[in-house]
Amino acid sequence: MNIGITDPDITQYEYRLLETYIKKERTPSFEAMTVGAFSQMWIFALYEVLRLWRDRRYEFSKLHKNGGIDLKLKSLNSDDDMNVTLQDRRKQLEKYRDDQSFRDEVEYCWGQLEPVYRMVELYRINMAKHAAPGKSNAIPMAPGYGRINMLCDALDYELIVDRVSFELLNRRDVADNLREALLVIRANKKTL
Numbered sequence: 001m002n003i004g005i006t007d008p009d010i011t012q013y014e015y016r017l018l019e020t021y022i023k024k025e026r027t028p029s030f031e032a033m034t035v036g037a038f039s040q041m042w043i044f045a046l047y048e049v050l051r052l053w054r055d056r057r058y059e060f061s062k063l064h065k066n067g068g069i070d071l072k073l074k075s076l077n078s079d080d081d082m083n084v085t086l087q088d089r090r091k092q093l094e095k096y097r098d099d100q101s102f103r104d105e106v107e108y109c110w111g112q113l114e115p116v117y118r119m120v121e122l123y124r125i126n127m128a129k130h131a132a133p134g135k136s137n138a139i140p141m142a143p144g145y146g147r148i149n150m151l152c153d154a155l156d157y158e159l160i161v162d163r164v165s166f167e168l169l170n171r172r173d174v175a176d177n178l179r180e181a182l183l184v185i186r187a188n189k190k191t192l
Helices: 002-024 029-065 069-075 084-098 100-129 171-189
Strands: 146-148 155-160 166-169
Touching: 002 029, 002 146, 002 171, 029 069, 029 084, 029 100, 029 146, 029 155, 029 171, 069 084, 084 100, 100 155, 100 166, 100 171
Parallel strands: none
Antiparallel strands: 146 155, 155 166
16 A cells, blocks of 8 residues: 555656756756665565565465465464454455455466566565575676666666666556556456
């Protein structure tokens, strides 16, 4: 939810960055660093949400295949009625165990979200770990250095994919792809 709430605000910062750049005819350093910081925090937050989704899907699927959901439910503390998260987890596990259409929906949704996750993973690993995902010896030349995109106002980053491949990506690309995936999920939810 916070991802969606902050996206329009960061987009406005990006618009103002390009306007300032055009007005001054040079890169406004402080504004560019500010937009870069907000963009990276937004990406890092989105990565954590999508990673949670991926991990939960994997855990539930593994438990279901191994017949372990009932054991997992028994291991959850049932004395804590005030813990809303625990109660939600219990409901999720029960629904995953009992409802094939729910399991299918989870798989379908992840199928739509995984390409966005891979984009975010590439961005995050380059920025935070100064490497390519799964390739610690593939080191980016200038992690965190972004150039103002003249078409969408966001900061473009050159991200290393492996030792010889790079991809140009910005926060707007990620936000647009996320929005498209969520629209597809919402549209297909009506037909499932």
